[in-house]
Amino acid sequence: MSQLLLIIKREYLQKVRNKSFIIMTFLSPLIFTGLIVLVAYLSKINNAEKQVISVYDETGLYANDFEGYENYEFDYVSTEKEFAQVTSQVVSSEKYGLLYIPNEPVTKLKDDVVFFAEDAPNMDVINYITEVLENKAFESNLKNDGVSVEDIHKASTSVNIKIENFNGEESSKTANILKLVFGGAAGYFLMMFIIIYGNMIMRSVIEEKTNRIIEIIISSVKPIKLMMGKIIGTSLAGITQFVVWLCIGVVLSVVVSTIFHVDLSTVETPHKAMLENSGAMEAMVQDGVIEFFKLPLLTLIVSFLIYFIGGYLLYSSVYVSIGAAVDSETDTQQFMMPVIMVLMLAVYVGFFTVINNPHGTIATVFSFIPFTSPIVMLMRIPFGVDLWEIVVSVIILYLTFVGVVWLAAKIYRIGILMYGKKPSYKELYKWLKY
Structure with a gap:
């Protein structure tokens, strides 16, 4: 256990002390905020003309x-x-x-x-x-x-359909939009986090393998501990970077709004002005705030953390094994394509099936498949999912993670000491049998 903690500490400090990591941690929010300010300013000019x-x-x-x-x-x-x-x-x-x-x-x-x-x-x-x-x-x-046109206008009326389940719980169109936004944002964020920091872990393994540092480290540490240390250490570094981005982004938003008098909300949709003039936007915002606090926020947050951790660890194990199997980042393309395709499949299934029918057969099946469940289930949960479905899905996800870690450790154990040969899927299968 002490060796694992030392590896986690080493990986974490190595990442956060890296100059490029520090620069991008503080520069990225500035660039992103600057782009938003620029778009808001250009939108303001465009609307003034x-x-x-x-x-x-x-x-x-x-x-x-x-x-x-x-x-x-x-x-x-x-x-x-x-x-x-x-x-x-x-x-x-x-x-x-x-x-x-x-x-x-x-x-x-x-x-x-x-x-x-x-x-x-x-x-x-x-x-x-x-x-x-x-x-x-x-x-x-x-x-x-x-x-008479006046009679037609007098005869016309609007109907506001209430949405309510058989237990008497009321909902609304705004609530469904909020659920869709939360689920979509959570699933998309998880996919981006996996791709960005999974690649970071993979590049770290390739770098150590290329520099032959791995030969010295592996002489005193078991491969599986080294692999898990890299995954956890890099994950903590990624979370640290994200928290810093969030804090700086909030501060910059306040500074830009108060000092430079640039309203970031001026990045508007084509018909926003019409909605504001009619008062519909204000009513929509008030309804949105009310419906937001009606959501099961604790369940959503806990579910997000569980699936976020499980999904990231699962894919990180795959990224580590890919990094150990190759000698350069160029050689990773043949193995990366299936990983990206599965992630994209999960996102598309989530958006195109959960939106129309969150409890349909396709959405339900993909929320149990471990490589797609972290994204698809996160999109379904805001619409209400039975507890047993979540429990079964989480159990399958973490059991699959354990199995993938075991397989990835086999590839990692052999791959980190293998040089000068481009591995194929057939070769990787042989490594799994050693």
């Missing part, structure tokens, strides 16, 4: 229908001018575009309205213009049929 669209309406029916849409303004041009003259003025003044509405009945404008622009226009504004024209045609058809 008004784009003018000239409207040449020969019908004279749309004078009050096109209003300011986001950062677009509509300039109504007099139809007393020739269309060619108006087109020339729009081009010379470098306006965003020209909307031409011919003098035809509203109900017959289906294919005759034209939007002229120097470059490809924003499809959101095209959709907005199309919606206005369609609404006008719809109202015109109602009037022609003797139907």
